[in-house]
Amino acid sequence: xxxxxxxxxxxxxxAVIGGSGLVLSGCDAFDGxxxxxxxxxxxxxxxxxxxxxQRLLAGRNALAEEFTEADIRQPQRPNGSTAPDDDAYKSxxxxxxxxxxLEIGGLVEKPLSLSLAQLQAMxxxxxxxxxxxxxxxxxxxxxxxxxxxxILDEARPKLQARYVVFHCMDTIDRDLxxxxxxxxxxxxxxxxxxxxxxxxGLNGEALPVENGxxxxxxxxxxxxxxxxxxIGRIDLVDSFAAIGQGYGGYWEDNGYDWFGGx
Amino acid sequence: MSGMLLEDGSSLPEIDPQAGNKPLVYRQFxxxxxxxxxxxxxxxxxLLSGLQIFNAHPTLYIGNQSGFGYDNEVLALRAExxxxxxxxxxxxxxxxxxxxxxxxxxxxxxxxxxxxxxGWATIPSGQDLATGRVVHFFFAWVLVITLLGWFVxxxxxGHLRRDIAPRTADLRNLRQDIVNHAKLKFHHTRDYNTLQKxxxxxxxxxxxxxxxxxxxxxxxxxNAVIPFLADILGGRQTARTIHFAMMAxxxxxxxxxxxxxxxxxxxxxxxSIITGWYRVDPPTRKV
Numbered sequence: 001x002x003x004x005x006x007x008x009x010x011x012x013x014x015a016v017i018g019g020s021g022l023v024l025s026g027c028d029a030f031d032g033x034x035x036x037x038x039x040x041x042x043x044x045x046x047x048x049x050x051x052x053x054q055r056l057l058a059g060r061n062a063l064a065e066e067f068t069e070a071d072i073r074q075p076q077r078p079n080g081s082t083a084p085d086d087d088a089y090k091s092x093x094x095x096x097x098x099x100x101x102l103e104i105g106g107l108v109e110k111p112l113s114l115s116l117a118q119l120q121a122m123x124x125x126x127x128x129x130x131x132x133x134x135x136x137x138x139x140x141x142x143x144x145x146x147x148x149x150x151i152l153d154e155a156r157p158k159l160q161a162r163y164v165v166f167h168c169m170d171t172i173d174r175d176l177x178x179x180x181x182x183x184x185x186x187x188x189x190x191x192x193x194x195x196x197x198x199x200x201g202l203n204g205e206a207l208p209v210e211n212g213x214x215x216x217x218x219x220x221x222x223x224x225x226x227x228x229x230x231i232g233r234i235d236l237v238d239s240f241a242a243i244g245q246g247y248g249g250y251w252e253d254n255g256y257d258w259f260g261g262x
Numbered sequence: 263m264s265g266m267l268l269e270d271g272s273s274l275p276e277i278d279p280q281a282g283n284k285p286l287v288y289r290q291f292x293x294x295x296x297x298x299x300x301x302x303x304x305x306x307x308x309l310l311s312g313l314q315i316f317n318a319h320p321t322l323y324i325g326n327q328s329g330f331g332y333d334n335e336v337l338a339l340r341a342e343x344x345x346x347x348x349x350x351x352x353x354x355x356x357x358x359x360x361x362x363x364x365x366x367x368x369x370x371x372x373x374x375x376x377x378x379x380x381g382w383a384t385i386p387s388g389q390d391l392a393t394g395r396v397v398h399f400f401f402a403w404v405l406v407i408t409l410l411g412w413f414v415x416x417x418x419x420g421h422l423r424r425d426i427a428p429r430t431a432d433l434r435n436l437r438q439d440i441v442n443h444a445k446l447k448f449h450h451t452r453d454y455n456t457l458q459k460x461x462x463x464x465x466x467x468x469x470x471x472x473x474x475x476x477x478x479x480x481x482x483x484x485n486a487v488i489p490f491l492a493d494i495l496g497g498r499q500t501a502r503t504i505h506f507a508m509m510a511x512x513x514x515x516x517x518x519x520x521x522x523x524x525x526x527x528x529x530x531x532x533x534s535i536i537t538g539w540y541r542v543d544p545p546t547r548k549v
Contacts, residue, residue: 034390046399054484062486074330077328132482136502140327220486254392255392257395
């Protein structure tokens with residue numbers, strides 16, 4: 001019996017020591033990782049592995065799961081900017097985007113400037129898909145828009161073009177150099193994916209302001225932060241070194257991975 | 263062991279009158295020991311970075327999507343202001359528990375912050391989803407590769423067949439083994455006891471594979487490659503809930519694992535998982 005008591009005491013003691021060890025360990029010992037550095041770079045290199053493996057598995061054409069009307073159970077949850085306060089945007093909105101144009105430029109043979117009516121006159125695709133936010137939530141909605149591939153076919157990207165960069169009309173952040181408008185990029189594989197559309201319709205209605213009116217991109221095999229809203233200009237580029245801080249997007253410049261496949 | 267001197271100058275084995283009868287046996291293969299410690303490190307980082315990721319949206323649901331316009335919530339960590347001040351609470355299957363200070367609302371210095379899990383339980387300690395994801399996916403690869411390597415290695419070296427797979431005798435002995443554990447009465451033998459085999463088997467063949475599959479089911483690209491994965495798991499949000507539940511089971515396993523090691527003799531247990539050598543009970547006497 002004496003031995004049993006001793007074991008119980010030892011048990012308790014260890015539980016306390018173990019518990020406090022766990023508390024200490026969490027604390028802020030690893031907070032340095034937030035500000036970059038070589039350890040973070042090594043850890044982040046696993047994202048390249050994820051990107052390569054997922055690209056290998058998904059290929060160019062594997063389709064994101066599509067759902068039925070019955071799966072649309074709620075309005076699409078908006079995130080990020082939901083009511084841009086930019087004067088230029090508000091003035092376009094006041095005229096129902098009649099004066100808005102989508103500019104397509106950069107490394108293309110034929111730069112384009114398209115009105116909303118022109119986009120809506122092009123062949124469209126409607127898909128009911130699940131929007132997965134990087135925060136962890138999901139929401140199913142029906143999106144209607146022009147396949148980006150059709151617009152690329154018309155603009156004819158030059159051979160050296162590798163990425164499609166979306167420049168948006170909403171101010172997402174401010175720093176010392178002024179307002180930062182949202183921007184993001186995808187590569188040509190995702191840009192030409194059959195489900196990648198420039199959406200102007202949501203659940204059978206015109207795209208609402210909080211979801212990105214007049215036009216937002218849908219990249220269904222990636223997370224929500226890869227699908228910019230309030231698009232004004234699309235540039236084809238061979239590198240995003242000159243854009244923002246050079247990581248290819250607003251959230252990418254803030255530590256998120258460029259590939260949002262997981 | 264000869265270097266391990268106690269305060270009175272005697273060495274450890276001598277204080278145990280039976281030490282002479284207790285032979286050291288080689289219990290743990292090098293591969294078992296290496297993978298064990300890689301998992302220990304990887305799971306530590308996966309847990310704390312995972313709680314960081316969870317904190318970005320500290321609510322769990324059942325189904326394919328998150329109910330904003332309807333209720334399919336099973337767990338939520340929330341905070342709210344009351345006349346008595348801010349409180350944190352946990353809502354689990356409709357039941358509300360006050361968890362102020364730990365879940366839903368915790369303190370950062372003097373300041374109350376609205377947070378799922380508190381700063382001491384996350385990497386980094388402040389809200390930083392981007393860094394949490396970097397840490398989580400690095401160690402997720404470490405876990406997956408180590409688990410595959412362990413499985414192949416343990417098939418080859420016989421660890422699986424000889425040590426993990428329960429035998430009929432083990433199952434027949436289950437009741438007695440539960441009684442032994444409840445009384446903290448342990449037999450030190452080369453072989454794992456029944457509950458050990460079942461616990462290790464459950465972790466290695468059920469919990470870890472399920473936590474990996476539910477993790478993959480949350481990836482939109484993997485969803486395009488194998489759409490049925492999220493479907494058979496009950497939808498992406500159910501997969502996220504299962505992922506969380508498996509985490510809780512692993513934490514539970516860890517706590518019991520540590521307590522059992524302490525109860526069974528921590529030095530001997532630690533020696534076997536570090537050096538491979540384990541001191542077993544003297545040859546059994548018929549009672």
